[in-house]
Amino acid sequence: MDQMKEMEQLVKQLNEYSYKYYVLDQPIVSDKEYDSLYDQLIELEEKTGHVLLDSPTQRVGGEPLKKFQSHQHVALLWSLDKAKTAEELVAWEQRIKKKLESNHEIEYIVEYKFDGLTLNLTYENGELVQAATRGNGVVGESIIEQVKTIQAIPLGVDFNNKMEIQGEGLMAISTLAQYNKTAKEPLKNPRNAAAGALRNLDPKVTAKRKLGAFCYSIGYYEGMEFETHIQMIDFLKKNRFPVSNYIKSCKGIDQVIEQIREVEAGMKELDYLTDGIVIKVNDLRTREILGYTQKFPRWAIAYKFEAQEVTTKLEAVLWQVGRTGKLTPAAQLEPVEIAGVTVSRATLNNWEDIQRKKVKVGCQVWLRRSGDVIPEIMGAIEETCEEAVEIEKPQHCPACDSEIVHRGVHIFCPNSLSCKPQLVSRIVHYASRDAMDIEGFSEKTAEQLFEALGLKNIAALYELKYEDLIQLERFGDKKAKNLLDAIEESKTCKLDAFIYALGIPNVGRKTAADLANYFGDLEKIQRANYDELVVLPDIGGIVAQSIVGFFEDEKIIKSIELLLAEGIKPQHKMKNRQESIFSGKTVVVTGTLENYGRKEIQTLLEEQGAKVSGSISKNTDFVIAGDNAGSKLKKAQEILESGVETNLQILDEAAFEALL
Ligand SMILES: NC(=O)c1ccc[n+]([C@@H]2O[C@H](COP(=O)([O-])OP(=O)(O)OC[C@H]3O[C@@H](n4cnc5c(N)ncnc54)[C@H](O)[C@@H]3O)[C@@H](O)[C@H]2O)c1
Ligand SMILES: [Zn+2]
CATH class of the missing domain: 2.40.50.140 (Nucleic acid-binding proteins)
Structure with missing residues (x-):
């Protein structure tokens, strides 16, 4: 196809996509696809030296929607130049330095790029008097009533002159998930959920979506002077605007690149959708010298992540x-x-x-x-x-x-007695490390026992004989003996492990431990009624219901009887739990400790009331890191550096002992 024709077609296609995305809030292709077509168009424009009049490379955003009143911005709103690689960032800095005719080190501010709907808020005489979408950058839509439903945005400020505050309206990912649980029409993604809510004519609908916002700039102001972006941000914070707690200053583009590497991983855990990082020149005079292209400021760029x-x-x-x-x-x-x-x-x-x-x-x-x-x-x-x-x-x-x-x-499937996947996964769960800890028991083994030996219930495990096992494929003398030993050994077990092993729906390792600690023996747990169960701090209605229902089931009662008849003795030592700094906290242990073995430290922590977990997230309270701590420690460090809200603390062995 000739290049002009190809360009015409791309422009037409991209404009159609943009209309669906910006005006209707109903994208029909992913950003990734859109961006790749857009890049093709730019390439063709460069090659041919032609730019079609209605090319999306020449415009910001989309046209305002007719159903809203249009609003003219005082300060124009821009799109952002984009980079996908470190090299592109370096090239961007070179362009800046060339334009400035200077080789001085530049200070940059690095911020998250939140992916929602751009907001432009106008304040006059200390009041929020207007709020508008970006629209085409010059004229947007007035959505003041909708924006007023965002609790985080101040309706009044201690500043009487006119100003325009720029920010992003957002729906938290957790709020979206919550909303979708009961919604007739589930929302497909947090960006369109926020944009659709803010551009809904009925502010009551907007209010139901419980939106949030982050402000990141003052586009227009009277009667104040700012020299830097940081000063603007401080002003926003002082006036109680919602501002992201991650804003970093970097000297030179290399530091920026380092910074991006550090925070990138942690950003996936944020509760707000982000699609990259924005890098801005801090000094406002320098910004003035750099100026703008048709579409974006030369003093800022977005580093875009791979699509989520x-x-x-x-x-x-x-x-x-x-x-x-x-x-x-x-x-x-x-x-x-x-x-x-x-x-x-x-x-x-x-x-x-x-x-x-x-x-x-x-x-x-x-x-x-x-x-x-x-x-x-x-x-x-x-x-x-x-x-x-x-x-x-x-x-x-x-x-x-x-x-x-x-x-x-x-x-x-109601056939719990002989439906293969049910039985196999029940046995695998029963034997797993956190449950009865029967070593050397894989899914493959469970399948073999089901298929070749007709194992139909868990108690039958304890009836297995050497002669049965030795005839199985992949079973030798040693393996058969080891497995029998491990099965025998599991008869003496901890009560909480046994409770967990039973596989009560909604009862994980922690709830099992809570039940064991509270009731102290199996019979009491089996007999506990709903009211007795819900008094436990972490047991809600659904969990209590499912425990009661489980122990009422005839088949279950029978299978527990069978297990006990095989000689299983769930033990529990009622411990006086010590109140400590670790009570109720989630702790992850990683690496090798000098003074404690794996099981030992776990028991110790549990005695102190801690929940010992195997994986790190922002909800972890302590990471105890021994020698050769690897990826978990690294992940903890990344979380700390990402700026997400967390109580996470990293302790080495000495620091841990000091807290005991
Ligand atoms: N899927 C589709 O059909 C479709 C169609 C059109 C556009 N798009 C997507 O939209 C992108 C173009 O986006 P755009 O021009 O709306 O926005 P942009 O990517 O150019 O970014 C500019 C916007 O970023 C926001 N932002 C968030 N955090 C910020 C911060 N800390 N500082 C400054 N600004 C911040 C602002 O609201 C600003 O308006 C394309 O790359 C494409 O991925 C998709
Ligand atoms: Zn079945």
Whole structure:
């Protein structure tokens, strides 16, 4: 195709996408796809030296929506130049230095690039009098009533002259998840959720979305003088504007690059969607000299991350049977790269979720990955579903063909006694390290026992004989003996491990320990009623219900009796818990300690009331790091440096002992 034709087509396509994105808040392609077409267009424009009149490279954002009153900004609102690599940042600094005709070191401010809807707030006589979208940068839409529902934005300030404050309206990822739990129409992503809420004509709808905001600049002001960006930020903070707690000053672009490397990983854990980092020249005089292009300031640039949201094709849905018999739909996707990894599977939660999200096999779907969790399908792009086929709700268990039953929003295979995946995963769970800790017991082993030996319940484990095992594939003398020993050894076990091993729905390791500590023996736990259970600090209604329901089940009662008859003795020492600095805190131990073994320190910490965990997040309180601490320590450091809110403290062995 000739290049001019190609450009015309790209412009047309990009403008259509922009309209859906900016004006309707209903994007039909991911940012990644949009950006790649946009880059193609820029390349062609450079090659040909031609720029079409309506090229998106020449404009900021989209046109204001007719249904709102238009509002003219005093200070123009801009888009941002973009970089994807360190080299591009270095090239940007070189351009700046050339323009300034100086080689002096430049001070930059590094901020998160929040991904929501741009807000321009006008204050006069100490009052918020206007709030507008960016629109085309010159004229936006007045959305003052909608913006007033954002609790974080001050309606009044101690400053009487006119000023325009720029910021970003956002919906927290956790708020979106909460909202979607009950919403008839789930929202596909936090950006469009925020933008759609703010541009909804009914402010009551906006209020329901519980939006937040971060302010990052003062675009226009009278009767004040600022010399630097930092001074502006301080003014915003002093006047109680919501300002991100991550704002870093860096000397020279190398420091900026280092800074980005440090915070990048931690940013995935933030509760607000970000799509990169913004780098700005701190000194305002320097900004003036640098000026603006058609579309963006020369004194700022966005370093864009790899997309956390992409679209891809849903190829199939497979129903998987879990330990409790619950059938969960697993989506098979056309492989797609998201945040640096290739993904071909995602969750769809349950049948109801599929219905609400209107996804069908063959649709393009929105996929989001946040943190390290399995990516989730957020919804389908309707335009792509014309030839798609409905996902069928299974009538029979895919593993054992039993007729399925419904419980709440979930569907189950009721055949808990002989449905292979249920049994295999129950045995695997029973034998796992945090449960009965039967060493050398893999999923493969569980499958062999089921298939070759017809093992139908957990108690039958304790009836296994050497002659049974030795005839199995991959079993030699030693392996068979070791496994039998380990099974025998598991008979003496801790009460909390046994409770956990039973696999009560919604009861994890911690709840199991809480139950053991509170009731002290198995019978009391089995007999506990709802009211007795909910008094425990971390047990809510749902958990209490599921414990009671579990121990009422005839089959369960029978299988516990069988286990006890096999000689299992769950033990519990009631300990006087010591009140300590670790009480109620989440602690992660990593590396080798000089004075404590693994189990030893875990017991010690638990006696002090701590919850010992294996993985680090911003909710961890203490990391105790011994020698050769590796990735966990590194992750803890990254969290601290990322600026997220956290109580995390890193202790070495000496510091830990000092706290005891
Ligand atoms: N998927 C689609 O169909 C589609 C269509 C059009 C555009 N887009 C996406 O939009 C992008 C263009 O975005 P844009 O021009 O709206 O915004 P931009 O990426 O150019 O960034 C400018 C915006 O960043 C925001 N921002 C957040 N934190 C900031 C901070 N600390 N300092 C300054 N600004 C901050 C501001 O609101 C500002 O308006 C494209 O790269 C593309 O990914 C997607
Ligand atoms: Zn089944």
